[in-house]
Amino acid sequence: MSATAIAFPNIALIKYWGKRDEALIIPQTSSLSLTLAVYPTTTTVSLLSESAPHEVLQDGAPMPQAAAAKVARFLDHVAELAGTTRAARVETSNAGPTGAGLASSASGFAALAAAASAAYGLDLSPRDLSRLARRGSGSASRSIFGGFAVWNAGSDDLTSYAEPVDDARIDAAMVLGIVNAGAKPISSRDAMRRTVETSPYNAPWVATNPTELAFMRDALRRGDFTAVGEISERNALRMHAAMLGAVPPVRYLTAGSMALLDAVAELRNTGLEAYATMDAGPNVKTLCRSAEAASVRDALAAAAPGIEFVIAEAGPGVSVSDHGVSVSGQGPTAIAGPGAPR
């Protein structure tokens, strides 16, 4: 009847950009991410005693209309899976900034999927939880799992889900450079659609994905941090390049982003291995070895004085407390999660 879930954002190293099916959120391509140990979303879902409108609160206040409507549609779907029309009350809170390209929708819908499915009495496998989260926000499918996760594009609702990457052999962390924590000028949903519909670079973006993903999985397996970093940075730049090709062009990277890209390249010149990745916003996330994260943060902070930097180690999958009983939704992910045997 009531459940609380905590989920963490994830940052893709092989990006998700562009949908094949807008309604079911089936992506054009597979993607691969690292779940982070910062900026969790905490969400409680409580069933209401009778059929009524859903109630959606964020930080104690009604969520803005468009976002609340999306949550309500998601709850309708969960209720339907549970064979009921009962409404629910959602109370959610993000520890990090919302809608700023820091994956708040990934942690948000992962937490909502876990809390809602538990509250409605569904007993979903991690895979089915991933499929459910995907319908709220594609990248949320990956935040079900800790550490590295791969979202298999699939071709329909059944075959499009994330799963842990259980043979990764690198200890990676990210240093988040908060260039701008404000909401982005165009939603990633709209920007993706424009890219798919108008950019001549969308087709090669899609066509090169299987090879890039295979290179990345192989690099993770071999524990080749340099290769992981190089593939990540070029994949991020290619995603932004595909957007730049759209009509009109989509440009998320700002002066602050470019200054950080320069700073990250300069770190490499000085022997500190760091690689940049950027999502639908100006913020630059710097991938580095976990043991070097503090050095990387200090060096970046020195190079870009006005910018806030946050170290994010690899984080866990979603967890749920249901009627006082703690249930881990992360399934087999402990294998690739932080502190797991390697």
Add this chain to the structure above:
Amino acid sequence: MSATAIAFPNIALIKYWGKRDEALIIPQTSSLSLTLAVYPTTTTVSLLSESAPHEVLQDGAPMPQAAAAKVARFLDHVAELAGTTRAARVETSNAGPTGAGLASSASGFAALAAAASAAYGLDLSPRDLSRLARRGSGSASRSIFGGFAVWNAGSDDLTSYAEPVDDARIDAAMVLGIVNAGAKPISSRDAMRRTVETSPYNAPWVATNPTELAFMRDALRRGDFTAVGEISERNALRMHAAMLGAVPPVRYLTAGSMALLDAVAELRNTGLEAYATMDAGPNVKTLCRSAEAASVRDALAAAAPGIEFVIAEAGPGVSVSDHGVSVSGQGPTAIAGPGAPR
């Protein structure tokens, strides 16, 4: 025996990026540019009395080795066309910065082609002068002509040449934003090669060129400044996007470039039509109506206080003075040049 030529840089609105033939400089795509009335190169070529090494001076001092060797190879080619092995002395000077993405190689090789061909006694048509200049630097083929010029990619040395766009009906100028006048980190020649060889976005960059060029020519013919601007800005961003797709990525745009892109977009929001274009360097050239160039410069200078802005009106084709007789090499370009009937 001795001739002096003056040529001006040009900025492409439909970009040249990538060669089909490295030796002959046959491009993958056709391109279209506006010759500017600033930053001329003045070059004097004098035949030496006997067979000897060529002498190449820039601003009175020996030109750096690699650049001088390129000029010497060019002179060898001209001498061969003239049926002689006589060497020449070259004295050249750029009024603008060299190798900074401000088209110094375009003005440079256009001036050299005109001065050398005159000094060696060749009487070339504007088209053949364009073909000759092309062999020094691709974009130089367009600086033979004033105003708007199109370089037809062609498929070999005979068919790859520029010619004036004689039906353009817009009065355009550019405001050059000198983000950085230093030499670029990677030469455009090397960056082009890397793009062609490694970027998955090169194929669609090439495939979309004929349509984009046709849109541009139609917009020029109709005098549709808005369309000319929008096509220009998206073409520039797509060229940079194709480079970002390379391995390793090629990134010429800096924090300063992005700040200017934002400023140009903001100008449009305030009703002043301006569009950005960027070449192999961080500098941002803003296309605007000639009558609004001063307003655009003032607005950009207010938005980006640290940056120098230079207004560049449409400029003339190459001109040559040969033994005291002034010879215009611009041929039919007066039709599209500044002050010409429209």
